[in-house]
Amino acid sequence: MARVCEGEGLSSDDEGTKDAYLSVVDLHKRFGGIAALRGAHLTVHRGEIHSLVGANGSGKSTLLNVLSGQVFPDAGAVVLDGRPVRPGSPTRALAMGIATVTQETTLAPHLSVTENVLLGPRKRRNWYGIDWRASHEEVARILEQLEVDFEPKDLVSRLRTDQQQMVEIARALSMRAKVLLLDEPTSALSQHEVEVLFRLIRSLRDRGMTIVFVSHRMSELFELVDRITILRDGQTVDAGPIVDYDVERIVEKMVGRAGRLRQAVVGNDAQARTPLLSVRDLCVGTQVRGVSFDLAQGEAVGIAGLGGSGGTALLDGIFGSVARAAGTVQLGSALLRSGSIRHAMANGVAYVPGDRKQLGLVPNMSVAENLSMALTSDAGRLRRVRVGRERSLVQAAITEFGLVAKDARQSCSMLSGGNQQKVLIAKWLFEHPRVLLMDEPTRGVDVGAKRDIYDLLLKEKSKGLAMLISSSETEELLLLCDRILVMFRGAVVAELQRDAFDEATIMHYAMGGAV
Amino acid sequence: MTVTTDVESPAQKRPLVRRRAGRTASLLQWMSTNQYVAVFGLLIVMFVVFTVTQGRFFTAANIRVLLTSVSILWMVSLGLTVVMLTGGYDLSLAAMVGLSGFMFVGFFSTFGIPALPAIILTVLAGALVGGAVNGLLIGWLGVPFLVVTIGTLSIFEGTTYLVSGTQTISVTSGLLNSIGFSSAGGVPITVWIMIGTLLVAYFVLRRTYFGRDVYAVGGNAAAARLSGVHVTRTLVLAYAISGGLAALGGVLEVSRISAASPTIGNTVIFSATAAVLIGGTVLGGGIGGIVGTVVGVLFLGVLQNGLALSGLASSWQEVVSGAIVVLAVLFHQFQHKGYPLLRRQRPGAHDDAAAREAQFARGRGTDAPRVDTHVSA
Incomplete structure (x- = not known):
């Protein structure tokens, strides 16, 4: 049924x-x-x-x-x-x-297991206060059911992630969930x-x-x-x-x-074009485990994957915003230094982060200031700000990228999500990068602005910009990319060429389906 | 002044700020975008009231006294503004004022360096100590600024007592005398120095790329870093500037009393914080500026001077300035969040808007909308 x-x-x-x-x-x-x-x-x-x-x-x-x-x-x-x-x-x-156990645990790390399980007023009491012995015993009984290898008096911060989840489950049990x-x-x-x-x-x-x-x-x-x-x-x-x-x-x-399952290429396909960016055995924390691929000039490569599969960490590792645990990133003849944003920028790498509010823009600064921030990051610090050039940048963003802003001094927080995203992308395109890394290029953006952004990116691509796009929106990758790498648990599990693009195929690999 | 509207793609034009009619509306709007304007209005009102009620208030002699009396506060507040714009705070400035007095005594009396180089050396030493100790600990090692500056406050204070033997040491120097007591063009030299510092600070913060960095680091340090801004360098320089300006304040105080005293400046940090906050620079950084701080300093100066002339207990100054600080910051929040502030603004309150933002930020759950219209490549 x-x-x-x-x-x-x-x-x-x-x-x-x-x-x-x-x-x-x-x-x-x-x-x-x-x-x-x-x-x-x-x-x-x-x-x-x-x-x-x-x-x-x-x-x-x-x-x-x-x-x-x-x-x-x-x-x-x-x-x-x-x-x-x-x-x-x-x-x-x-x-x-109804009790919830999430991926980000909601425990107080510096308190004991007992205090976390019997959070708040649910601890045992006697006439002079909290009866710690009875509370520990109660938690011990619950932990016994769970067959775990830690004690009620252990500090939660000392436990492993899986043990912390067990504490959350124990809490749920103690509340008779x-x-x-x-x-x-x-x-x-x-x-x-x-x-x-x-x-x-x-x-x-x-x-x-x-x-x-x-x-x-x-x-x-x-x-x-x-x-x-x-x-x-x-x-x-x-x-x-x-x-x-x-x-x-x-x-x-x-x-x-x-959709019929399309044939994916596993590992790295020999590229017809000479690679511009070569990533070899890249590891970032535990989130990216040994990723290798090439990116050619004028090529757009997509990174597909479900939440937590490692796409964002991969971009961070290439750009240098997170230090690499292992592996090399080569751009042209230069080997990019691990953990150096400025070295990456000097070599023509740009990074549009996925979290516009937290990582992308300075909301209280003006459109002009945000647009010129990356471009002027290597100018002499005591040099006078070139206000005229900033105005022309805003003008360029308005005419070329379809930015809608009242004037150059308007604060970025006053712009709509779509226009903020245009500012964020334009800010990096003004650097004339050779490689553009993008995480969720159209998150929280209305349909009209999305279309503008896609047009813009395709235009830049045809002018020879190499793009690496991580996105949770498969349709976006299908539209923009020449190749798609599918990630699962920090590794690239499949590589799809344009003729093998298909949403069902991507989903199959993204969920760890067999190759 | 035009009303701010979000000029969106034609499909979804929606005003962010509701349009109000009339000139009062635009005046209110202007005031609401520049916090210190409201305080400035209050300052003018106070000035007029004191002028009318106290015959001795609006006289050249009194205005000179008023301005020179805020000279330390002025210097410390300017430095503190830079630090607070980066999102930090520098408690150690309170002790830096006193310490720098003795650094000057050391350079001038002990080593026999002439007055002008000794002043310059003192300011540089203040900047070096501020930048190298506070700045590196905060900007490079990431120790919380309150922890660092509480520690250095105590260290600087203790050092001052050690080198001074808790004694006030008198200094006699022709240059210092003229800084403290002479005028040029009817304006005291001290005031000229204050004006000069203000102009330089304004230029640096508003017209140079370093000033940009200060605002960017305070507004969103992560975004600034991802844009290639040297966040560490900016922080080190900000604490160096505040240390240097506090040292300059210490020198001005030595010139005023012709002596270095270990207890000078112990409470100035509280007034300076009040002045910066009244002036619209926010705790957390990224918003505010030098001009507002100067308005805040003058506000406190006029209040104290006027009350003193009125014969009221000086304690009233503390009561009033304390109330103004809280009201000014409340006013500022009101400007940013609008009327909802009055409805509900409890700490930790959970509402749909916050949840939505959190979810957007995490990129899960209510993810971005899917493309409904396919775009042809």
């Missing part, structure tokens, strides 16, 4: 509703002009491991945030154990028995740690816990999960037992169209 929800905007599977423990009906949520959820359904049975599956931006996280009380929905209902509930705040969600929401719990874990976590999740399920699990890894779905719900563009498009699915079927539902 799988795939009851074929097509667009259907309701949850009716037969399942009978023994549904947690269900979500027709959930809608808008953030400003963006619809994050527009008709999401979810039916989770008691004592099952249920997975939410979807591409970046499909609404998984928003749906989880509604369930955990962090986001209030615009419309729709949440039904828990037959009763409609409104988990309007995290505290209320917890009181109803009935539903456990796991948001990409495996993203920071090693293979062995994942196995331990999975064993724990299964044993929790066998004891009646209901588990909602989000993961970007296909293999984990088939290994762990009982049933799945697939989201696309904020809508539930399919749901059913995992046994009714195979990789192709899931990918097809996620991207909304069927």
